[in-house]
Amino acid sequence: MFVDSPLHIAASSGQSRFAMEMINLMPSFTKKLNKSGLSPMHLALLNGYFELVSLFVHADPGLVRVKGRGGLTPLHYATKHGNIHLMVYFLLACPESIEDVTVRGETVLHIAVKTNMLEALEVLIGWLQRVCHKDALDWKKFIPNWRDEQGNAALDIAVSNMQIQAIQLLAEIKAKNSKGEDASQILQGQTQLDRREVLKMLRRSTSVVKASSIQSTERLTAVLRSKTRFQERFAIYIARCRMRISDDVINALLVVAGLILAATYQTIYNPPGSVHQDNIGAIKTNVTNSSTGGGPLRDVEAGTVIMSGGDFTLFSVCNSLTLYLALNVISLLVPDDFFGRTLKLLLSWLALCYYVSILIISPSSSVAPVICTILAWLLFSIVYNILSVYSRKFCAFQKKKQMELQQLIRFYDAKLCPEELLSAEVQRRGAAAAPGEETCPEINPSA
Template sequence: MNDPLKAASQMGDIDFLYKLIQMEPFLLEHTDLIPFVDTPLHIAAAAGHASFATEIMRLKPSFAWKLNPYGLSPMHLALQNKHYRMVQRFVYIDKDLVRVKGREGLTPLHVVTQAGKTDLIVKFLSACPGSIEDVTVQSETALHIAVRYQQFQALEVLLGWLQRTCHKHAPKQEKRVLNWEDEAGNTILHISVLQGFPQAVRLLIDTKIDLNVKNLEGLTALDIVEMHQTHPYSAEIRDMIVTAGALHGFSLSAAAPCEQELRSKITFNERVAICATRLRRRISNDTRNALLVVAILFATSTYDAALNPPGGVYQSDSSSTASYKRTGLRPASNSHGDRVQENLGKVVMKIQTFFWFWSFNTCSFYLSILMICLLMPRGRISVIVTSPLILFSGCYVFSMLVISPSVKCTIATVALPCMLMLFYCWGTSVYIRLAKKLRNYGNQHEDKSRFSGGNRW
């Protein structure tokens, strides 16, 4: 960079900058061609000239992502020189600058976490929530840095952010970030124990962190704290994690390797779950929505048939009922009247005909309910929808019990939904176990790739 441009950047003189551009229109382009250089934006950020830096960012946005020969971006230099108002202006112009990686992979979020600047941590996370997943070259997240430098308030802010986010993948993100391992296989709990940081350990116990995960040396948090018993807080930390359920590494049952499981024979339960999983994944969203509509129509139609069966049900004699209410005298009983009174609310059709009606209608109803359960998305929303469906099925059972003239049909009406409920619970448990295995097989590399973060260039 030529001396006049450097002088203009150090003074923050916008008028002088444009005079130089008038004399040499490609002045900024020449600087942009150099891979590692102190651009005018770097110099202005270090000097704290916010207006000049904003003008340079408007003219050459790529300067904000460049690193100087020391591996620092303009955002890093502004933080280094404590020009925090300028840092906020950078984030306002381009929120993704929170994820620019400087020397050793440190992002601005890592830098402010190391310094304990909780107000900037909040602003960075609000502007760019994904920055909490960025890692350094040592594979450390911002939480690792907060624990390593014992910035307890910064750790509280980061954990509070993780626990309060409500986007689609928030639960998975929270668990993934909390249990992320650095290059030595240490989670933030391992580091808290190594640092003798009881406040952090107490805070982490109440989260979704895995207390018994092993690092690359095969040590759990309990193993580490017992290896460092000379530390003044070791006894307190040990009592906390033991009470929370921490175990020694040697006492944990070794999980079967994936290769051994894949080489084993497929069980019947796994075949059922695999078929169901493949079927669900072959169905497109449009097809699933159409099938849900059809299943709901079948369920409502069959339920309506239970409320209004063909031929109707036996009704009471309205004139006799009115006379009884008016006079208080019970009508004379006879065999025909007793039979009618006994059949009140029962279907008019013959028992054999009712049996066929009950069979077809009940099978259609419960198949529709099962189809709705299978087509619904998995997760909490499935539980929310399944509960009303169970109550809806109970209403169908009571309706059939009222109109059924046969004891056999009455028993079958109660037994069939119980069998279907057991079948559905069994299928769901098998599906969940298979889904966990699939995540263990395939999601490890996917989770690693989510923590790439980073530079655009």
């Protein structure tokens, strides 16, 4: 169990071809620990063989969560050494690795703060703010406030070491210390002089962090290290809530939203009090009212509502808001494929017909219903654009960045180890290998 396997030796010496074949033939070797408490992926990472690390991740993304000596995972090592590109690569391959803690109860946030790796801490905070995962809301709530074996949260360590930039970064995700206090509450417990000094340092640290970001940030980590805007945070929250909903709940919500949509749409064609049937009846009604001493005559047209302008204003606005909310719910729940987009197009035409109907049945003497309806349309159009556009943007963020990071992390020499030839060679030799047959080249550990 604690003896170096051939895969350990290959990982230590960076022999990608042989390691690839061993992964194919003996996948169980990838999770075994040697006498130093390290897995083959740990060895490849510590020796700087990043192309081999990429091979391990492609073979099994779950290897990112394999714990070595001290309970340290590859993500912990990457954070400890400040390798932000590998950090993002690991997080994209296995988002659940953010949950892992060491034997001392330390999260990646603890490690980043203790080693004063501000760029790594910035990437982790950006990940917690943006990742689209069904457990993302729980991660953002519990991981920043997780306590190690000594009862210290990441904010406790930053405050005790007076790491102002780390405090400022942790304040963005509302991290709290072991007493449940956030950064602002901690400052209130200091003397007035200390508070002023810390506030000045916080203001200065903001510009320092931004300056260092410009100098050292690559395009693949720029998004994670950038500040989030309100509409982005709102859209990410909606996307996360959507991912937590099961298929059965989605089906039930679609049924309920469809019923609400049908009811509100039908109501506009049969409003309370009905509509005037023709102009002649309206003229006779006006004459009768005039002869009996009623109010002034009111011009009416066939097809307009009988209720007063004020009542229709209230009715149309409430009905319109209900209908458009139902449209938004349906648009967010349907899949974003060809059929889903076709359905959204049909729903938009349905909404257009609805508002044309309101314009037709509105009393000619009042334009308030039309104005209120247009305002409601603009309001929910903005909300819809935020939810749909930004939600799709951040839900597709992980897949897009993963493809880019794979190209960044892979440092293959096309002449020595072309990927296509290597894959074909592994499949050929793996299929031809008989039990007990030696098919692997010898490894020179000193190579």
